[in-house]
Amino acid sequence: MTATGNRGTARVAQPGEGIGLDELALATRNHGLPLEALRYDVTPPGLHYVLTHFDIPAADPASWELRIDGAVDRPLTLGLDELMRRPAVTSRVLLECAGNGRARLEPRPVSQPWLLEAVGTAEWTGTPLAPLLREAGVHPASVDVVFTGADHGVERGVEQDYARGLPLAEALRPDALLVWAMNGQPLPPQHGAPLRLVLPGWYGMAQVKWLTRIDVLTEPFTGYQNATAYRLKVHADDQGEPVTRIRPRALLAPPGWPDFMTRERFVRAGAAPLSGRAWSGRAAITRVEVSTDGGRTWDDAVLAPADPAHPFSWRAWTYDWTAAAGVHELIVRATDEQGTQPVEQEWNRQGMANNLVQRVAVTVLT
Amino acid sequence: MTATGNRGTARVAQPGEGIGLDELALATRNHGLPLEALRYDVTPPGLHYVLTHFDIPAADPASWELRIDGAVDRPLTLGLDELMRRPAVTSRVLLECAGNGRARLEPRPVSQPWLLEAVGTAEWTGTPLAPLLREAGVHPASVDVVFTGADHGVERGVEQDYARGLPLAEALRPDALLVWAMNGQPLPPQHGAPLRLVLPGWYGMAQVKWLTRIDVLTEPFTGYQNATAYRLKVHADDQGEPVTRIRPRALLAPPGWPDFMTRERFVRAGAAPLSGRAWSGRAAITRVEVSTDGGRTWDDAVLAPADPAHPFSWRAWTYDWTAAAGVHELIVRATDEQGTQPVEQEWNRQGMANNLVQRVAVTVLT
Known part of the structure; x- marks a missing residue:
């Protein structure tokens, strides 16, 4: 953690306040699905929405490793080659950003200003996560599994690698995949190369990209992205409900x-x-x-x-x-x-x- | 031409005026290069900037045809297969939108609000245009060549297919290509599938996508995108200089x-x-x-x-x-x-x- 002051403090726009240059910088970095692209069953490369909290990391697939650790009997360290030798599954999954529609709210929360286009559907190829967790030997008292990416930055004053916790039962779902390909091609950098999580049904914040660590916890995860960012709150001091699955x-x-x-x-x-x-x-x-x-x-x-x-x-x-x-x-x-x-x-x-x-x-x- | 009123009238933002929802709709449809992606010699799929004036057309490569017509002796109609049997060249070319940097100007012209990211470099594969123009037999008195895309819409009250004219000498440059592939893959829809023009050195407005017609003219082209849109003007009633090549x-x-x-x-x-x-x-x-x-x-x-x-x-x-x-x-x-x-x-x-x-x-x- 580094002291970085109150930059990027959460706030709600004033009545009639236009989009500021900071929000615009996010809108031009990230991108949505042009809605005419709803014509495609599977979204073509470059038209699927992208949201990166920080920068796209420069990951080297040759030296890249995934560590599975925490409340497990046998911590694992796996290279990309080892993962790609495991049973592979291809799954057609829609992803949507939890912030989709934010810029249509009145008053408007100041953040990535999505209108309606933060969505896309791809064919994701990877290996199921659950057998790896079983190999590692998850302790019986475990409750959460934390997924950490290589993307690093500051959000609301907290320096962090992007990390999200999931209930253990979700991580053990048979359709939760560790993914290395998208639409039959190697995962593009902006979609998490060389490896990301895909958990069908959940909003995008759960689909951790540039995945480097999976840690099993015997206490609920209290990191920034779970405890502060992705919550449904009306007042600033509400604890709020966690954001989970995609609404219709x-x-x-x-x-x-x-x-x-x-x-x-x-x-x-x-x-x-x-x-x-x-x-x-x-x-x-x-x-x-x-x-x-x-x-x-x-x-x-x-x-x-x-x-x-x-x-x-x-x-x-x-x-x-x-x-x-x-x-x-x-x-x-x-x-x-x-x-x-x-x-x-x-x-x-x-x-x-x-x-x-x-x-x-x-x-x-x- | 259809009367569509004064929608989208050209204007300059008031002092302190934020980005409006119409500009935001453009910023979320189109997208730029996240600047950390300057690390790649060739921009990976999905990270190259995209600007579409209207919608991405649903072009069918099987039925698609290019017509070369106007002041020529032998008008040509070519399918994609015929073009792909011609000599192919791959060329690494940077493209940049002429509007890049617009949102940094004070006062700010109201349009697609690029900051600095409307750029990218790709390996473009296609066939040189000049031999096709020579086959068609360009008339000696010709001055301009007009490139028309399948993208259709209204801009500043003028209903149009996107069309840009170039001086004949530029169209005859040996490095002007009719392109069907980008980075070794079929051209993605948003980059002009199935065929676009790539003219190295010029801003993006010249790189006509979804190309359906090439017309040779014996008078200068006076269409909207040449005569009105892409001009350097200080006052609304200036004729202005045309926008041409990319500045450093x-x-x-x-x-x-x-x-x-x-x-x-x-x-x-x-x-x-x-x-x-x-x-x-x-x-x-x-x-x-x-x-x-x-x-x-x-x-x-x-x-x-x-x-x-x-x-x-x-x-x-x-x-x-x-x-x-x-x-x-x-x-x-x-x-x-x-x-x-x-x-x-x-x-x-x-x-x-x-x-x-x-x-x-x-x-x-x-």
Whole structure:
């Protein structure tokens, strides 16, 4: 820990306050999925969202090692080659940043200013984590497993390597993978090369990149990213609930063509098919609805069949809109087995897990 | 042309005005090079900057065709397969957006709000354009060649397919390529799949993506992107000079580690090696200088040898800094055979070709 003062103190923007240069620096470093790329079942290279808290580390795969340690009988140190000789699994998994939608909140929490595009779906290849933990011999009294990356920096005054703890049961899920490839290619630097965790269903903060250590704890992990950063709080002094699984969301690939600056959409009157994707990390999607009149009326979209081979991917949906001349506001909302996306915001001061519906202004031309 | 009103009117931000949600929507769609990625000679997939004026088109390589037409004797229509059977060349070329540095101008032109990261270097594979133009038989009185993409939208009230004209002599340069691969992989959608133009040395607006037409003209091209958008103007009613080749710039890979929110840097006192890249599209780089005291004194960096095989790539530079405790402002500036990067801004109202020096705040810890 290094004393670095009160730089980057958590705060909420003033009414009408625009995005500052510090937020802009994050928005230009990180990047989202341009929403027309919802057309792809698997997001092509370079279009998947990226969030890096600090810098992308310069990791050398040849000398890189993973250490599994803590409350285990047999600590392990593994090179990348050793991991890649283990049984490999490829899994199609959607990832979404817990901060997605933050910049749409009012008042706006000051941080990485995502609108709606912090999402993507990839084919991740790696080896299951659970057999490695069993080899190491996890002690019976263990409760949390901490994943630490090589990325180093300061956040809210705390110098740290990025580290996130998970409940032991999540780390032992058979679908938790240590991943070295994305869409059939070596993991790109910005996605965690040479090795990252992929835990289907959880927001991005759990998907630790540039993974160097896995430590088993017999006490709950109290590091910065668990205890302070990724919490749902209304007041600054709330303890808050931890952010965990992805809430349901549907997104529309905006139809027609855009105005460069305002991103307002234009379509011709007549048949105007709408399409997009819907997902949830907590329960199966059961319904997507579309409103073409700003939320006064809703109609069911057609959901693509559920694909049991990819339970943590996204589902395509379509809707046959007949567009009449004039200005319209399109909205979509997803429902999973636990509930529906909100039409009014559910505010929290860190702008986490905001799954407020998308609204798209469209001018229909005759 | 469709009447779409005065949406997205060109304007300059008020003093103290933050980035608006429309500019943020552009900043989250498009993306830059995280500056630590200056470490790579060739920018890895997904880290190269991307700017799309409108949407990324859904082009089908199987049915896609390029039409070469206008003031030619023998108009040509070519499928992708036919182009890929022609002689192929791979060329390492740096591209930079003409709007790079826009958001650092005061007052700030309102548009895609780049700070300094709209740059990247790739290995582009394609076939030279000039032999195709010769096959088509360009008429002797021709002056311009217009490149049109499949991307469609509205900009400052003008509905258009993105189209840029070039002087005939530039189109006939032996190093102008019609490109179908990037870093040895098929061109990604956001970089112009299935075919784009790469014209070494020019800013990004000339590198037309999703290329569908090449038209030879006997009069200068007066389309929106040439006559209105990419001009150096001080007043709204200036005709302005056209934006053409990339001005010199040096960038520093920010040393040490960052504060998440402010991006301020921290390093330990002592040896603190600095490194980065320098480039120019108009003349050879001759010098890079570093200031570690906010511009009061300057010292020469060590430039990597010029590489005749890659004249339009970037050059690495290094500088051995001995960092003393305290707060420092680092600046680098590049010089090419025609001049030096400015330390004070040279303002223009569209924020084009701003190669003002980078400034990096660093706190040196004991």
